[in-house]
Amino acid sequence: MASAVPNLAIDRVGKVYPSSHGAVTALKDINLAIAPGEFVSIVGPSGCGKSTLLKCVAGLEPISSGSIAVHGKPLDGPPDALGVVFQRDVLLDWRTILDNVLLQAEFLGHSKAEYRPKAQQLLERFGLSGFEDRHPWELSGGMRQRASICRALLCEPELLLMDEPFGALDAMTRDDLNVELARIWQGTNKTVMFITHSIPEAVFLSDRVVLMSRSPGEIVDIIDIDLPRPRSLSIRESAAFGDYTHRIRHHFAELGIVQE
Structure with missing residues (x-):
């Protein structure tokens, strides 16, 4: 390490x-x-x-005091190559699970089409294959949190x-x-x-x-x-x-x- x-x-x-x-x-x-x-x-x-x-x-x-550096660079805002998962999944109920995962790519200005295969691969890896077109309110809490983790991992933080x-x-x-x-x-x-x-x-x-x-x-x-x-x-x-x-x-x- x-x-x-x-x-x-x-x-x-x-x-x-x-x-x-x-x-x-x-x-x-x-x-x-x-x-x-x-x-x-x-x-x-x-x-x-x-x-x-x-x-x-x-x-x-x-x-208020001290310093934080990420990848050797002093922090002056959200760092590059960052993924965050909160206690609440903060999924958007009006978007499908796949589109919720792809939100990370959209936020960073990437092409949704480019990241769609990666999003589907992550959903499969976390046991959510077949739920891509469902909405968050149709899933259990554990499934929603799995989708939240997929979203955080999508752009390889x-x-x-x-x-x-x-x-x-x-x-x-x-x-x-x-x-x-x-x-x-x-x-x-x-x-x-x-x-x-x-x-x-x-x-x-x-x-x-x-x-x-x-x-x-x-x-x-x-x-x-x-x-x-x-x-x-x-x-x-x-x-x-x-x-x-x-x-x-x-x-x-x-x-x-x-x-x-």
């Missing part, structure tokens, strides 16, 4: 929001470098600034940002998409920053897990995950997997965030 230039470099980043009751510090002195092809998850309690950090990296929120994309799904669907995401990531070598509340999910997917404290959000630890790949769900039954989840939970317990 080592690289002279990280795909994402976050240096002493702070984020402060004004309010009628005074300034609110959402992020404080965030330092994180993510190498090309690395999968990094960020875990922390609600309100710790995880989603705010992702929006800053996506160029959707200005930072180098950096993929995922903000609790499976948080609203049932446990079985979430497990299924975890496995599919891990398989897709390993086959495409994307750089991924993944936000989650789930410690087991973070351990299962990641090369490293970043732990954040309560607001103001600070990084309190970064844990390397040394588990073999490819990973199946059965790895969650291993002693090594249990050791990682216990270590992370114990760290949060020491901070008073969870109970052991």
Whole structure:
């Protein structure tokens, strides 16, 4: 994973929001470098600034201090070669599933006809073949989120940002998409920053897990995950997997965030 230039470099980043009751510090002195092809998850309690950090990296929120560089270039807006998946799928109900996926190409000024075969290939890969002409309201939540991931992957982003994309799904669907995401990531070598509340999910997917404290959000630890790949769900039954989840939970317990 080592690289002279990280795909994402976050240096002493702070984020402060004004309010009628005074300034609110959402992020404080965030330092994180993510190498090309690395999968990094960020875990922390609600309100710790995880989603705010992702929006800053996506160029959707200005930072108050520090700097962010993507592909070695200082961030001054949404970076090139970026894909974003939010917790809500934000599909457009008046467009078919195929046209929702192709929206990414349209947004970037590409030809829909050129990207149609790639969109159909992604939909097939995510188990949505035969649903291309359906509308979002005709699909389950898990199927909609699959389509959302297809849209984010359509134009081959180098950096993929995922903000609790499976948080609203049932446990079985979430497990299924975890496995599919891990398989897709390993086959495409994307750089991924993944936000989650789930410690087991973070351990299962990641090369490293970043732990954040309560607001103001600070990084309190970064844990390397040394588990073999490819990973199946059965790895969650291993002693090594249990050791990682216990270590992370114990760290949060020491901070008073969870109970052991």
